[in-house]
Amino acid sequence: MLGVGFDIVDMVGFSEQLADGASTFVEVVFTDAERGAAPEGKERRLRYLAGRFAVKEAFVKAWSSARLGQAPVLGAVALREIEILDDGFGRPLLRLHGTARTAVADTLPPYRVHLSISHGGGYAGAVVVLEADTPG
Secondary structure (H helix, E strand, O other), X not given: OOEEEEEEEEHHHXXXXXXXXXXXXXXXXXXXXXXXXXXXXXXXXXXXXXHHHHHHHHHHHHHHHOOOOOOOOOOOOOHHHEEEEEOOOOOEEEEEOHHHHHHHHHHOOOEEEEEEEEEEOOXXXXXXXXXXXXXX
16 A cells, blocks of 8 residues: 545535635536536535535545655645546545646656545545556
């Protein structure tokens, strides 16, 4: 294992951030594809976006934990460059774009991403595990 990250999002606070008409949070953090894939309905959209936000944060933490002895990477890339979609069967997939893709490739050996999203009790949580990709 290279690194592990976990994040939890309070959906009440997250909902307030989404409802702020003056905020560009959603446009800054989520790709067009992520926003387009979000289900209709306020609660379902909230759960979807909160879970994806938790994955993005958990990925940055896993990446940072894989770099022990080196400067942390928090804030090194735009969260929008970390994209969480699904595989067509509802399982989440993580894709990197732009500077995030380059920065991760420059700082980690080949790797696999394992991730899980969960919702409950007013929270969305995610765990990301980065595993060395060994031939085999």
